[in-house]
Amino acid sequence: MTSTVHPNYDDIQALTKDSHVTEKQLHEDLHPGYCREAACVITVIFNVIIFLLGITGNGAVIWITGFKMKKSVNTTWYLSLVLSDLIFxxxxxxTIDNIVKNSWIFGLFLCKFNAFVMTLNMYSSIFILVIISVDRCITVKFPVWAQNQRTVQKASLVVVLAWFVSSLLSIPSAKFREIQNESTEKCYSKYGDHHKTVVFMRFTFGFLIPFLTIFTCYTILICKLRANQMSKSTKPYKIMAFLIATFFICWLPFQIVSVLELDRSEHNSAFYTAQKVSATLASxxxxxxPFLYAFMAKDLKKKCYSFLSKIESAIDEETRSAFRATSITNSVDNRLSTAV
Structure with a gap:
């Protein structure tokens, strides 16, 4: 089997593409006017929105959980989860520049780094969700042990370990990323004979095992909560249920497309569209x-409101000060004009 080269619509799709494409398809996908098409324009718009909302939202949550809230095991979990999203x-x-120009101008290092960060975000996010689910399960099943053993230091160590494993699993995405020099440079994945191995590893460790672990933990939690009728203690679990559901809704199409792509010798425009949609949904x-945290986490919501109210008060005070200064100046000018 020979190594194959495929076009890169979006660096996010570095995780899935190693397609067998015809010369005609390559020409159609790489022509300079590609981003004049509706699909490309929509992809760019969505990525810009994701970038703006992701930077502001994740940045605000990191600032609040890291500097405004008391350090705890739970804030350690959520801080790590949001940090992963912010880096991505x-x-x-x-990625946006690459889509717009249909050319990669940032060199081989950033070509590999972009693919590495995308995979790192996937693994670290799902691993932290698994850790939180296991932590919740242990807390409910063994409350006394958890109260004595759950510390911020141990939680931080677990987070570091999760990031370390995520980094190791993300190495193949960077290793098989290369630059093709033609009329314009292209950043693409060249898995060759390792393609099936990479996809299998990603699906197994990035989706299947975490899904089974989380499902098992929440089955135990639901049974325990129903048995004890702990209705007043369900809010944290609802938050986690929404976080986990959101993750799987966003990443499941990506994983399905990734697996289906292995059985196709050639890819039509519909399949390329599915790749773009699933990749954008994953990102x-x-x-x-952060928006789920803000709307569902009571403590974080209070901190957000407090933070926003302070900004509003500062802006309002600044406006009033400027208005008073303007009024005084106008009053003085009027008096001088009258005197003259």
Whole structure:
């Protein structure tokens, strides 16, 4: 089997593409006017929205959980989750530029780094969700042990371990990323004979095992909560249920397209569209999390309101000060004009 080259519509799709394409398809997908098409324009718009909302939303949550809220095991989990999303959103300008210009101008290092960050975001996010689910399960099943053993230091160590494993699993995405020098440079994935292995590893460790683990934990939690009728303690679990549901809704189409792509020798425009849609949906998960926190987490909501109210008060005070200064100046000018 020979190594194959495929066009790169979006750096996000570095995780899935190693397509066998014809010369005609390559010409159609790489022509300079590609981003004049509606699909490309919509992709750019969505990525810009994801970037803006992701940077502001994740940045606000990091600032609040990291500096305004008391450090705890739960804030350690959520801070790590949002940090992963922020790092990914920070790399989106490279992707957007690549789509608009239909050329990669940032060199081999950033070509590999972009693919690495995307995969790192996927693994670290799902691993943190797994950790939170297991933590919730242990807290309910063994409350006394959890109260004595759950510390911020141990939680931080677990987070570091999760990031380390995520980094190791993300190495193939960077390793097989290359630059093709033609009339314009293209950043693409060249998996060759390793394509099936990479996809299998990503699906197994980035989706199947985490899904089974989370499902098991929440089955135990639901049974325990129903048995004890702990209706007043369900709010944290509802938050986690929404976070997990959002993650799987965003990433499931991406994983399906990734697996289906292995059985296709050639790809038509419909399949390329499915790749673009699933990749954009996957990246959307990076800006949805902070809004779920803000709307559902009571403590975080209070901090957000407090923070926003302070900004509003500062702006209002600044406006009033400027108005008073203007009024005084006009009054003095009127008096001088009258005197003259």
């Amino acid at each position: 959103c920070a790399t989106l300008p490279f 959307a998960n990076s800006f949805l999390n």
